[in-house]
Amino acid sequence: MSKTNFKILEKPKRRRRTPASARREILDAAGRQLTKAGPDGLRLQTIAADLAISHSSILHHFGSRDGLLDALSKDAFAGLERDLKQSFAQPSSGDPATDLFDKIAEILSERGYARLLAWQLMSGRGPGESVAADSAGGAAQSTVGDESETGGLLDRLAPTVHALRLDHARDQGMSAPEIDETRRLLAFTACAVFGEAFAGELMLHASGLPHDTDSRTQFRHWVAKTIETQVFPD
Amino acid sequence: MSKTNFKILEKPKRRRRTPASARREILDAAGRQLTKAGPDGLRLQTIAADLAISHSSILHHFGSRDGLLDALSKDAFAGLERDLKQSFAQPSSGDPATDLFDKIAEILSERGYARLLAWQLMSGRGPGESVAADSAGGAAQSTVGDESETGGLLDRLAPTVHALRLDHARDQGMSAPEIDETRRLLAFTACAVFGEAFAGELMLHASGLPHDTDSRTQFRHWVAKTIETQVFPD
DNA sequence: AGCCCTATTGACAATTTTGTAAATAGTGTT
DNA sequence: AACACTATTTACAAAATTGTCAATAGGGCT
Numbered sequence: 001m002s003k004t005n006f007k008i009l010e011k012p013k014r015r016r017r018t019p020a021s022a023r024r025e026i027l028d029a030a031g032r033q034l035t036k037a038g039p040d041g042l043r044l045q046t047i048a049a050d051l052a053i054s055h056s057s058i059l060h061h062f063g064s065r066d067g068l069l070d071a072l073s074k075d076a077f078a079g080l081e082r083d084l085k086q087s088f089a090q091p092s093s094g095d096p097a098t099d100l101f102d103k104i105a106e107i108l109s110e111r112g113y114a115r116l117l118a119w120q121l122m123s124g125r126g127p128g129e130s131v132a133a134d135s136a137g138g139a140a141q142s143t144v145g146d147e148s149e150t151g152g153l154l155d156r157l158a159p160t161v162h163a164l165r166l167d168h169a170r171d172q173g174m175s176a177p178e179i180d181e182t183r184r185l186l187a188f189t190a191c192a193v194f195g196e197a198f199a200g201e202l203m204l205h206a207s208g209l210p211h212d213t214d215s216r217t218q219f220r221h222w223v224a225k226t227i228e229t230q231v232f233p234d
Numbered sequence: 235m236s237k238t239n240f241k242i243l244e245k246p247k248r249r250r251r252t253p254a255s256a257r258r259e260i261l262d263a264a265g266r267q268l269t270k271a272g273p274d275g276l277r278l279q280t281i282a283a284d285l286a287i288s289h290s291s292i293l294h295h296f297g298s299r300d301g302l303l304d305a306l307s308k309d310a311f312a313g314l315e316r317d318l319k320q321s322f323a324q325p326s327s328g329d330p331a332t333d334l335f336d337k338i339a340e341i342l343s344e345r346g347y348a349r350l351l352a353w354q355l356m357s358g359r360g361p362g363e364s365v366a367a368d369s370a371g372g373a374a375q376s377t378v379g380d381e382s383e384t385g386g387l388l389d390r391l392a393p394t395v396h397a398l399r400l401d402h403a404r405d406q407g408m409s410a411p412e413i414d415e416t417r418r419l420l421a422f423t424a425c426a427v428f429g430e431a432f433a434g435e436l437m438l439h440a441s442g443l444p445h446d447t448d449s450r451t452q453f454r455h456w457v458a459k460t461i462e463t464q465v466f467p468d
Numbered sequence: 469a470g471c472c473c474t475a476t477t478g479a480c481a482a483t484t485t486t487g488t489a490a491a492t493a494g495t496g497t498t
Numbered sequence: 499a500a501c502a503c504t505a506t507t508t509a510c511a512a513a514a515t516t517g518t519c520a521a522t523a524g525g526g527c528t
Contacts, residue, residue, distance in 0.1 A: 016494045016505055038357035039273035043485065054507055055486080061505090065486065118352050121433060123272035155442035180443065187441040188430075188457055192422070194437075195429025199355060200421075203428075207421040208389035209414065223422055226464065250475055250524045278516065288477055289516080295475085299516065 023061050025051060027075050030068060034119055035112030042069065073125050076116040081153065083107045101193065101224035109197035109220075118198055154186045161186060161231070168232045185231050196223055257295050259285060261309050264302060268353055269346035276303065307359050310350040315387070317341045335427065335458035343431035343454075352432055388420045395420060395465070402466045419465050430457055 017025065029050045033041035041047075044055035044065055062068040087107060092099035108114045120126030162182040169176050196203075196219075204211040204219060251259065263284045267275035275281075278289035278299055296302040321341060326333035342348045354360035396416040403410050430437075430453075438445040438453055 014493060014506055019505080022505075039353075040357060044487095045485070056488085056508085057506055059487065115356060118356060118432070119273075121436065122268075122349060122352060122356075123274060126436070152440065152442070154437065154440040158442065183441040183443050184453065184456055187434075187437040187443060187453070188426070188460060190437040190440065191429035191434055191457075192426040193429070194433055195425035195427070196422075198352070198432075199428055200425055202355065202360070203388065203421040203424040206386065206388040206424065207417040208386070208392065209417050209421060219418065219421065222418055223425075226422060230460065230464070248476055248523060253475080256475075277514085279514080290478080290518090291476055293517065 019061065022057070023071070026058055026061060026068070027072055030072050031076065031112050031116060034072075035115045039119055039123070044068075069123075069125065072116075073120050076113065076120065079111075080107070080113050080117075083111070083113075084153075095225075095228065098221075098224045098228045101189065101227055102221060105193050105196055105220045105224060106217075108193060109200065114194060114197035117194065154183070154190060158183050158186060165232065172234065174233075182231075189227050189231070192223065192227060196220065253295065256291070257305070260292055260295060260302070261306055264306050265310065265346050265350060268306075269349045273353055273357070278302075303357075303359065306350075307354050310347065310354070313345075314341070314347045314351075317345070317347075318387075329459075329462065332455075332458045332462045335423065335461055336455060339427050339430055339454045339458060340451075342427060343434060348428060348431035351428065388417070388424060392417050392420060399466065406468065408467075416465075423461050423465070426457065426461060430454065 026047065029047050030042065033047055033050055037046070044058050047068075048055040048058055058068060059065075062071055084104060084107065087100065087103040090103075092103075108117075117126070158179065162177075162179050165177050165182055200219065201211050201216060204216065209215065209219070260281065263281050264276065267281055267284060271280070278292050281302075282289040282292055292302060293299075296305055318338060318341065321334065321337040324337075342351075351360070392413065396411075396413050399411050399416055434453065435445050435450060438450065443449065443453070
C-alpha cells in the first residue's frame with residue numbers, strides 16, 4: 001500500500017537524562033500528581049503520562065512502584081526539612097516568631113507538603129507508624145531512619161523556643177514556663193499549621209469567610225499572629 | 235479420587251441482609267479499611283474480604299466502585315454531623331466550651347472521621363467542590379444534601395458563638411469583637427482540631443512528649459483549654 | 469408446603485496496572 | 499569514527515481490579 005510515511009519527519013527524539021535528574025523529575029511529577037489528583041493519581045501510567053515518558057522508565061529508576069513511593073516519601077521529608085531549615089536560617093523582617101510561623105505555613109501549603117504528609121500518614125509509610133496490628137509482616141526493611149530525624153524536629157526545636165520563652169517571661173515579669181508546656185505549644189502549633197495548610201481553604205469556606213488566595217494568605221498571617229500570642233503571651 | 239468431601243459439612247451458608255444493613259456493613263468496612271490501610275485499602279476485593287463476602291455483592295448494592303466511594307463520602311459527613319449534633323445537644327459538665335471542643339476533637343480522632351475527611355479532601359470528592367451549584371437538583375439521591383449542610387456548619391455556628399463572645403466581652407469589660415473575628419477563630423479552631431485529630435499523635439511524638447492514649451487525651455484537653463482562652467480571652 | 473423476590477455468589481469478560489525482556493538511541497570515550 | 503554504557507522505549511506477560519451475568523439460596527408470603 002502506498003505508505004505515506006515520511007521518514008524525514010519521524011522524530012524518535014528521546015531525551016536522555018542523568019539518573020539523578022530523571023529521578024528528580026519523576027519524583028516531582030509524582031508529588032504533583034498526588035497533590036493534584038489525590039492518591040489515585042499515583043499510578044505509574046499517570047505519572048509517566050505527566051512527563052510524557054514510558055512507565056518502564058520509572059521502573060528502571062526506582063525498581064518498582066513501591067520503590068518509587070518509598071523514595072517519594074523520603075524525598076518529601078528531605079525537601080520539607082531542607083525548606084524549613086532554609087526558612088529558619090533566613091533573617092526575618094518584622095516579628096521573628098510570627099514571620100517564621102508564616103513561612104512554615106506557606107511552605108506547607110504552597111508546595112504540596114501538607115498533602116504529601118497527609119498521604120504518608122494515611123498510607124502508613126510515614127514516620128508515625130503506630131505499628132498497631134500488621135497482619136502479615138512483610139515490610140521489614142525501611143532503609144533509613146527518617147523517623148528519628150523528623151520525629152525529633154520539634155523536639156530539637158524545643159530548647160531554642162523555650163529559651164526565647166524564658167526571656168520573654170522575664171521581660172514581662174511572668175513566672176517561668178515549664179519546658180513541657182513549650183513542647184505542648186509546639187505540638188499544638190504544628191497541628192494547627194498543618195491543619196491550616198491542609199484544610200485551611202475548606203475551613204475558611206465553611207466559616208463563610210472569603211477563601212481566595214489573598215484572603216487565605218491574610219488568614220495565615222492572622223493564624224501566625226494568634227499562635228504567637230499563645231507562645232509569647234503579653 | 236477418594237474425595238473426602240462430607241456434603242454434610244458443606245456450609246453454603248449465606249447470610250442474607252436487608253439492603254440497608256448490607257449497605258451499612260459495607261460502608262463501615264470501607265471506612266475501616268480506609269483508616270487502617272489508607273486509600274489503597276479502598277479496593278472492592280479488600281473491603282469484601284474484610285466482610286467475608288464477594289466483591290460482586292458490593293457492586294450489587296452500590297452499582298460501581300465510584301458509587302461506593304460517593305456513598306462513603308456522603309455517609310462520613312452524615313455521620314460526622316450526626317455525632318456532632320448529638321454532642322452539641324448533650325449537657326456539658328464543667329466548662330461548656332472546653333467540653334465541646336473536647337468532644338469534637340474526640341469524635342474526629344476516635345472514629346475515623348479525620349482520616350475520612352482527609353481522604354475526601356485529597357481525592358477531590360469532598361465538600362469543597364460542589365459548593366457552587368447546589369440548586370442543580372437533578373440528583374435526587376435519597377440521603378441528603380450533605381455538602382451544603384456541612385459547608386455551612388461553621389457558618390451557622392458563628393452567630394451562636396459570637397453571641398457568647400459578646401456576652402463574655404461585656405462581662406470582662408472588653409470592647410465588643412467583630413463577627414469576622416469570631417469566624418476566623420472558628421476556622422482556626424477547626425484547623426487545629428482537625429490537625430490534632432489527624433496528626434496529633436505524630437506531633438506529640440515529634441515534640442518528644444509521651445504519645446500513648448492517655449497522654450493523647452490529656453493533650454486534647456489541653457488543646458481545648460488553650461483554644462478556649464483564645465475564643466474567650468480573660 | 470410451595471412460591472416469589474432478591475441478596476449473594478461463582479465464573480467469566482474487560483480493562484487497568486505492574487513488571488519483564490529485548491531492541492533502540494543518546495552521550496561520552498577512545 | 500567506532501565503541502561502550504545505559505537511559506529509554508516497544509512489545510509482551512502477569513497480576514490485579516472492576517464489572518457482567520446467570521445460577522443459587524435465604525427469608526418472607528400465601
